[in-house]
Amino acid sequence: MIDSTREPEPALAATLFGDRIEPARAYTSALARRGVELGLIGPIELPRLWTRHIINCVLVAPLLSPGRVADVGSGAGLPGLVLAIARPDVEFVLIEPMERRVEWLESEVHELGLMNVEVVRSRAEDATVLPAFDQVTARAVSALSRLIPITAALARSGGELLLMKGEGVGREIDAAEKAVRKARLSNVEVVTLGAEFGTEETRVFRATVD
Numbered sequence: 001m002i003d004s005t006r007e008p009e010p011a012l013a014a015t016l017f018g019d020r021i022e023p024a025r026a027y028t029s030a031l032a033r034r035g036v037e038l039g040l041i042g043p044i045e046l047p048r049l050w051t052r053h054i055i056n057c058v059l060v061a062p063l064l065s066p067g068r069v070a071d072v073g074s075g076a077g078l079p080g081l082v083l084a085i086a087r088p089d090v091e092f093v094l095i096e097p098m099e100r101r102v103e104w105l106e107s108e109v110h111e112l113g114l115m116n117v118e119v120v121r122s123r124a125e126d127a128t129v130l131p132a133f134d135q136v137t138a139r140a141v142s143a144l145s146r147l148i149p150i151t152a153a154l155a156r157s158g159g160e161l162l163l164m165k166g167e168g169v170g171r172e173i174d175a176a177e178k179a180v181r182k183a184r185l186s187n188v189e190v191v192t193l194g195a196e197f198g199t200e201e202t203r204v205f206r207a208t209v210d
Contacts, residue, residue: 040076067134132156152183
């Protein structure tokens, strides 16, 4: 029996994932089945799982370059697993401190046959994964004033931060002025994605670590 609370797959998903749509479907289905039980998502997220979460994350995929990406506070795999599915040419390290979430991530990596993902149980502040990363991503982890020092420490010189934020990102940037200076960030901008597809916009704080 199909759960009527689950959001049907939008046509846009196949457009954005291309030939990676099948693993994207498998991951989304698994998250819909077990996400609430495992405390990965709330029950109110099921009717908007595709648009609010999966599509929201995969829109970031074109911003990635081939190389090594750290995803901080991966949780349910948003955005780390979604991006790893969409970009098999990129190597991902998913950093997550909570044991049950790590177990979920590892099981999904195995079930989906993802060869470009490593899961590390650690707080980002304590992670000792070398060499430094070309790009660092995060979604719904904390305010920029706290997140910038954590993520910038993982990036190589010339690397990039791609931090997914909400509508208040402008205010967060203002409040994080000191953190931006201390981390020696340049090319700071907010990239807004998704408007061309008529879907909910994804906002990304993007900056270079000098």
